[in-house]
Amino acid sequence: MSVVDDEDATLRERLADEPVPALRVLAVVAVLVAVEFGALANLVMSLPWDAVGAALPGFLQGAAATIAGVGDGLAGLPTLLSRSVIDNAGYQLPSGEWVGTFMGLSPAAAWLLRVALIYAYGFVWLLVGWWSYLVYRDNYRHADWAPVDDMVGRFRNHSWGLFGLAIIFAFVVLAVFAPALGPTTVDANIADPYLHSIEYYSEETGGVEEIYVGDANGESQSRGQGGENVGPMQYDQYDRFHPFGTLPSGKDLFTFMAAGARVSLFIGVASLVLAGGAAVVFALATAYYKGLVDLGIVIASDSIQALPQLLVIMLASFVLSGTWLANLYNGGVVLALLFGLTGWPGLWRAVRGPALQVSEREWIDAAKSFGQRPSVTMRKHMLPYVVGYLLIYASLTLGGVIIGVAGLSFLGLGINAPTPEWGRAVSAGQPYVATPSWHISLLPGILIVIVVTGFNALGDGIRDAIDPQSDVETGQQDQTAAAGGGA
Amino acid sequence: MVADSSRSDAGTAAEPADDRLLEVENLQTVFHTERETIRAVDGISFGIAEGETLGLVGESGSGKSVTARSIMGLVDSPGELLPDSSIRFDGRELTGLSETQYESVRGGGVAMVFQDPLSTLNPVYTVGNQIEEALSLHRGLSGLEATEKAIELLEDVGIPDAARRVSEYPHEFSGGMRQRAVIAMALACDPDLLICDEPTTALDVTIQAQILELLADLQEEHGLSILFITHDMGVIAEVCDRVAVMYAGEVVEQAPVVELFENPRHPYTRGLLRSIPSTQRGADRLETIEGEVPTPNAPATDCRFAPRCPEAFDACREVHPEPVPVATETADADADHTAACLLYPEDETREQAVDRHAIEDAPPGAGAVDSGGESR
Numbered sequence: 001m002s003v004v005d006d007e008d009a010t011l012r013e014r015l016a017d018e019p020v021p022a023l024r025v026l027a028v029v030a031v032l033v034a035v036e037f038g039a040l041a042n043l044v045m046s047l048p049w050d051a052v053g054a055a056l057p058g059f060l061q062g063a064a065a066t067i068a069g070v071g072d073g074l075a076g077l078p079t080l081l082s083r084s085v086i087d088n089a090g091y092q093l094p095s096g097e098w099v100g101t102f103m104g105l106s107p108a109a110a111w112l113l114r115v116a117l118i119y120a121y122g123f124v125w126l127l128v129g130w131w132s133y134l135v136y137r138d139n140y141r142h143a144d145w146a147p148v149d150d151m152v153g154r155f156r157n158h159s160w161g162l163f164g165l166a167i168i169f170a171f172v173v174l175a176v177f178a179p180a181l182g183p184t185t186v187d188a189n190i191a192d193p194y195l196h197s198i199e200y201y202s203e204e205t206g207g208v209e210e211i212y213v214g215d216a217n218g219e220s221q222s223r224g225q226g227g228e229n230v231g232p233m234q235y236d237q238y239d240r241f242h243p244f245g246t247l248p249s250g251k252d253l254f255t256f257m258a259a260g261a262r263v264s265l266f267i268g269v270a271s272l273v274l275a276g277g278a279a280v281v282f283a284l285a286t287a288y289y290k291g292l293v294d295l296g297i298v299i300a301s302d303s304i305q306a307l308p309q310l311l312v313i314m315l316a317s318f319v320l321s322g323t324w325l326a327n328l329y330n331g332g333v334v335l336a337l338l339f340g341l342t343g344w345p346g347l348w349r350a351v352r353g354p355a356l357q358v359s360e361r362e363w364i365d366a367a368k369s370f371g372q373r374p375s376v377t378m379r380k381h382m383l384p385y386v387v388g389y390l391l392i393y394a395s396l397t398l399g400g401v402i403i404g405v406a407g408l409s410f411l412g413l414g415i416n417a418p419t420p421e422w423g424r425a426v427s428a429g430q431p432y433v434a435t436p437s438w439h440i441s442l443l444p445g446i447l448i449v450i451v452v453t454g455f456n457a458l459g460d461g462i463r464d465a466i467d468p469q470s471d472v473e474t475g476q477q478d479q480t481a482a483a484g485g486g487a
Numbered sequence: 488m489v490a491d492s493s494r495s496d497a498g499t500a501a502e503p504a505d506d507r508l509l510e511v512e513n514l515q516t517v518f519h520t521e522r523e524t525i526r527a528v529d530g531i532s533f534g535i536a537e538g539e540t541l542g543l544v545g546e547s548g549s550g551k552s553v554t555a556r557s558i559m560g561l562v563d564s565p566g567e568l569l570p571d572s573s574i575r576f577d578g579r580e581l582t583g584l585s586e587t588q589y590e591s592v593r594g595g596g597v598a599m600v601f602q603d604p605l606s607t608l609n610p611v612y613t614v615g616n617q618i619e620e621a622l623s624l625h626r627g628l629s630g631l632e633a634t635e636k637a638i639e640l641l642e643d644v645g646i647p648d649a650a651r652r653v654s655e656y657p658h659e660f661s662g663g664m665r666q667r668a669v670i671a672m673a674l675a676c677d678p679d680l681l682i683c684d685e686p687t688t689a690l691d692v693t694i695q696a697q698i699l700e701l702l703a704d705l706q707e708e709h710g711l712s713i714l715f716i717t718h719d720m721g722v723i724a725e726v727c728d729r730v731a732v733m734y735a736g737e738v739v740e741q742a743p744v745v746e747l748f749e750n751p752r753h754p755y756t757r758g759l760l761r762s763i764p765s766t767q768r769g770a771d772r773l774e775t776i777e778g779e780v781p782t783p784n785a786p787a788t789d790c791r792f793a794p795r796c797p798e799a800f801d802a803c804r805e806v807h808p809e810p811v812p813v814a815t816e817t818a819d820a821d822a823d824h825t826a827a828c829l830l831y832p833e834d835e836t837r838e839q840a841v842d843r844h845a846i847e848d849a850p851p852g853a854g855a856v857d858s859g860g861e862s863r
């Protein structure tokens with residue numbers, strides 16, 4: 001510690017004493033935010049605010065609308081990594097020259113450059129996060145050592161966990177930067193293809209022509225046998241680049257997947273926040289009070305678990321379809337709610353054991369013995385021990401939820417139709433699996449497998465990191481808990 | 488003394504109850520399991536005066552810790568206190584208090600030092616943080632003020648360099664330091680009664696002596712009453728004013744400490760004393776009491792020590808002994824020495840004595856004597 005003489009200072013005082021490292025971190029963060037400020041605002045605005053707005057009382061709705069206007073304005077700010085800066089849309093003249101793309105690069109190269117930059121940007125954020133942890137640890141933290149240091153140390157040596165982290169990082173970047181990552185946008189390519197048009201060089205007329213995206217899509221379908229196919233990393237006849245090929249409808253699969261990642265991540269995280277919150281509260285209460293409280297929750301959770309989760313969600317989403325709830329975030333909110341409400345017993349079961357275990361520890365008795373209130377005892381002395389387990393199981397369950405949502409949309413349920421969802425891509429490509437258009441089902445399928453594996457790996461890594469007894473070498477073999485809980 | 492012996496309520500014989508800070512009477516704590524009801528504490532009575540240290544001694548499984556937890560109100564289901572039990576602290580009846588009401592007793596009234604200092608301290612918080620938690624609850628201190636007070640308390644319990652150590656984690660403390668910190672935590676609540684549940688058992692001998700000394704000092708300084716629970720007669724000799732010997736959920740002998748060591752009356756107490764190393768000088772090996780403490784699962788209809796008692800006779804298996812005054816002529820007349828053994832009172836014939844116990848046992852548990860055999 002650099003501030004040896006002032007052990008009792010609060011964090012604020014320590015910051016004031018030695019502001020330089022913190023300011024350095026802040027400066028880097030500010031730069032990072034500045035280059036992407038528009039996109040951040042855009043991301044904020046893309047959340048289902050309508051739902052919030054609708055729920056507000058009348059006099060607040062006006063204010064909300066004002067804020068929404070400001071937000072939209074901010075969202076329109078230019079950003080460094082946006083499509084408009086590094087554009088991959090353009091057409092090729094017979095001379096081979098590209099028109100309209102970033103610095104005349106081919107669309108593939110421009111797109112790859114943008115993807116590389118965006119991932120690099122995301123990676124820088126990751127590094128900044130790590131850096132600020134180090135700065136905090138070395139400069140501002142009260143204690144020289146805290147248990148979390150060991151956990152971080154163990155995780156850093158856990159290659160399987162790091163692999164999971166890398167995949168989840170890639171997935172999250174895909175979801176967060178979806179609008180900038182796709183070679184085109186959901187709006188232009190998927191949702192309203194007849195409101196947007198593109199330019200291309202026509203050999204028939206020998207000049208640049210304009211065509212509706214919808215019409216262009218019709219000419220770039222992937223339908224296997226018939227010879228119509230735009231495979232991965234190919235151009236269609238309008239010089240549009242398709243990293244993952246096109247859907248049977250001719251829409252761009254990568255754009256579809258990126259937007260779908262957002263939907264999956266939203267549903268997964270929202271449902272887990274709900275389920276995890278309920279699970280933790282119930283687990284702490286059962287472990288602290290035991291007896292009747294425990295019994296009541298056991299019965300409630302047993303009743304829920306006795307129901308087939310997917311079937312119930314299917315029924316419920318069918319029943320709810322057409323209500324205002326089902327329209328929030330294109331059905332995403334209702335799915336998150338349903339997965340959360342049916343998912344908490346699994347998580348609760350997972351954390352109840354550890355909670356019961358800590359509740360037997362002597363420091364709980366000690367806290368009780370000096371008259372600490374139950375709520376404080378639970379929060380301060382039990383929660384920290386349960387959170388780790390919750391993270392593990394949440395990570396494992398998230399994979400399950402993603403599979404579950406994909407499964408539902410594979411069956412044509414859940415997310416409302418034009419909104420991209422991975423399962424629908426698998427479903428759309430199903431008739432073409434054994435044809436040249438294999439990519440439609442296979443690529444989303446592989447992505448689902450990879451992402452779910454990544455969440456499981458991350459969960460394993462966190463588990464071994466939390467457990468001081470775990471040996472990093474052997475820890476990887478113990479994957480008993482690795483079964484996804486959602487589906 | 489003879490007149491005194493007519494009192495049936497012999498367990499609390501000498502002093503009137505209200506004088507004492509803590510008054511435990513007929514405490515019965517049972518645990519319900521599917522197969523049986525375990526009577527972990529089975530009708531014990533004792534009291535602690537202000538500034539006094541009472542030692543509660545016995546083998547593991549004799550119900551000492553359950554007694555402590557009962558006083559703290561920390562008996563969780565499936566355990567419960569039977570309705571006749573009474574725990575009066577500072578004139579206030581504690582049995583039957585709600586959890587919220589109990590919170591006002593815990594800490595500020597009665598604080599507890601647990602056996603294993605490592606597991607009493609939460610490893611994810613600094614020692615200072617945990618002391619400050621108690622301080623904020625009981626003295627309304629927070630922030631810098633609390634930290635200062637915590638450092639002061641750590642100094643009080645003899646932790647060197649307290650200003651630095653206050654921000655260290657429990658694992659950075661040695662075993663003895665941890666126990667000191669735990670004691671500091673208990674003191675932070677400013678209690679009147681401190682319950683020490685085997686506070687030195689997890690420590691090695693030299694450290695143990697230091698902690699005992701510290702407790703004695705603190706007692707003097709703060710005018711604490713202490714309930715000291717241990718299985719170690721040697722420790723009892725060092726710290727206690729009075730001793731209650733527990734066996735299988737019952738207090739079998741109670742006496743001032745000197746009297747008990749000079750004049751152990753109950754065969755179990757004698758066995759315990761014979762197993763202390765220092766009283767065995769010259770002997771080749773320590774004597775031990777053969778066998779184990781039984782788990783009481785029904786009201787007693789016999790002497791629970793009988794299977795292990797070297798002096799047991801036939802009646803011991805049929806009559807449950809009650810505490811009777813047993814002070815010898817040499818001791819103070821008011822020495823408040825009781826033992827629950829059919830051998831006493833010594834000045835009566837064996838039959839008379841047994842009859843007396845049988846009669847005294849009958850009224851409070853009349854039904855129990857009859858039905859005891861069946862209900863088992």
Ligand code: SF4
Binds near residue numbers: 753755799800827
């Ligand atoms: S009552 Fe009998 S068995 Fe029990 S201690 Fe006395 S002599 Fe021993």
